[in-house]
Amino acid sequence: MLVTTTNSIEGRRITEYKGLVAGEAVTGANVVRDIFAGLRDFFGGRSGSYEKVFRSSREAAIEDMVANAQAMGANAVLGVDIDYESVGAKGSILMATACGTAVVIE
Template sequence: MIITTTPSVEGRAIREYKGIAFGEVITGVNFMKDLGAGLRNFFGGRSAGYEEELQKARKEALAELEQRAGAMGANAVIGVDIDYEVLGADNGMLMVTASGTAVVVD
């Protein structure tokens, strides 16, 4: 499966448009990562725990996008966009959404 942010796949013709495909992940950050991030916020520096959680969620959202596009009969997803949001009363949840156009290319 080809996944790209560009509106086409270089050197390959789009034969069929299957529709918009999405991959969504909503994840919470556990107490220890939240505590570590709070200390980093106070003292400065990067939050490895949050960065790991973000990378994991992004990877899972792209995998879900690929699976859903494949179920639609696509062999590529073009124009991929990844969005990030925080959710919940205390902003303790992270949502990562990957979307793009599922297509069949030569």
């Protein structure tokens, strides 16, 4: 499955548009991560634990999107956009959404 942020693929022809496709992933951050992230915020530097949460959420959302595109009969997803939202009472839950256009390409 070809997944790209562009709206076309050089040298490849789109033969069929299957439609909008999306994938979501909701990941909770635990208390320990919150404590270490707070320390990183205070002292400066990168928060490796939160970076891992973002990375795994993004990868899960893309995998979900790809599975949905395959179920539609597509072999590529174009124009992919990935968004993040924090949700929950304390904003400690991360939601990643990947969406694009499922297509069939030659």
